[in-house]
Amino acid sequence: MLELRSLTAGYDRRDPVVRDVSLTVAPGESVGLLGPSGCGKSTLARVAALLHRPDRGQVVVDGEPVHGWRHRAPRDRRTAFGVVFQQPRLSADPRLSLAQIVAEPLRATGRAADVPERVPELARTVGLGADLLGRRPHEVSDGQLQRACLARALVLRPRWLICDEMTAMLDASTTAALVAVVEEYRAASGAGLLAVGHDRVLLERWCERTVEWRELTGATGGSAGHPAAE
Numbered sequence: 288m289l290e291l292r293s294l295t296a297g298y299d300r301r302d303p304v305v306r307d308v309s310l311t312v313a314p315g316e317s318v319g320l321l322g323p324s325g326c327g328k329s330t331l332a333r334v335a336a337l338l339h340r341p342d343r344g345q346v347v348v349d350g351e352p353v354h355g356w357r358h359r360a361p362r363d364r365r366t367a368f369g370v371v372f373q374q375p376r377l378s379a380d381p382r383l384s385l386a387q388i389v390a391e392p393l394r395a396t397g398r399a400a401d402v403p404e405r406v407p408e409l410a411r412t413v414g415l416g417a418d419l420l421g422r423r424p425h426e427v428s429d430g431q432l433q434r435a436c437l438a439r440a441l442v443l444r445p446r447w448l449i450c451d452e453m454t455a456m457l458d459a460s461t462t463a464a465l466v467a468v469v470e471e472y473r474a475a476s477g478a479g480l481l482a483v484g485h486d487r488v489l490l491e492r493w494c495e496r497t498v499e500w501r502e503l504t505g506a507t508g509g510s511a512g513h514p515a516a517e
């Protein structure tokens with residue numbers, strides 16, 4: 288279970304963008320989170336993926352409260368999450384080839400030995416031809432780069448996937464292809480999904496359950512929350 292309990296988060300403690308938000312994703316469940324631009328969806332997605340420390344509230348993963356974010360999160364916690372962001376160009380190192388981008392999490396976790404097997408396997412899964420794997424981000428389209436970013440998110444076989452407007456920059460056929468990849472992975476692995484976006488038609492087709500941002504506030508009662516752990 289991925290539980291977001293009474294989360295308050297943002298960039299200025301005096302004026303948080305996420306206020307007392309609660310949401311739960313069960314293993315194997317797909318949850319779409321809909322909200323208008325600027326409401327704080329990406330910020331919440333980053334907290335859920337252990338990339339941004341909340342001011343208040345708790346993230347509880349499989350019954351265990353999270354006590355560290357980013358590099359302070361234990362490795363097995365961090366690697367349980369695969370994250371895909373809206374803008375692949377901001378989340379991929381421009382100096383690396385697509386193959387190196389996909390391989391990054393394996394190298395960072397001491398599993399470089401798996402690279403020769405896993406990278407071509409993931410490239411096939413996301414529909415990246417071998418000719419593209421040697422190219423760098425500026426030599427491929429947004430859609431091709433997003434395919435590499437999705438492969439990178441899946442390479443460590445995460446138990447939770449956080450997709451933050453994953454398809455916002457993509458055409459309809461690439462959107463359908465990437466959603467299908469996520470769904471095949473979920474069916475095979477039992478991973479849970481939190482897909483954040485503003486495209487109601489897409490999220491309602493994609494996810495078993497879709498929730499509105501405004502429904503999440505104060506859902507567990509009051510804004511007191513729990514003090515965030517260091």
Ligand SMILES: Nc1ncnc2c1ncn2[C@@H]1O[C@H](COP(=O)(O)OP(=O)(O)OP(=O)(O)O)[C@@H](O)[C@H]1O
Pocket residue numbers: 298304322323324325326327328329330331485
């Ligand atoms: N790094 C940052 N520093 C300061 N403010 C930020 C930062 N990132 C986001 N914000 C602000 O926090 C608010 C919520 O942003 P967030 O990206 O979480 O919203 P969103 O719902 O995902 O929006 P969108 O759908 O447009 O991506 C916005 O007002 C934004 O300007």
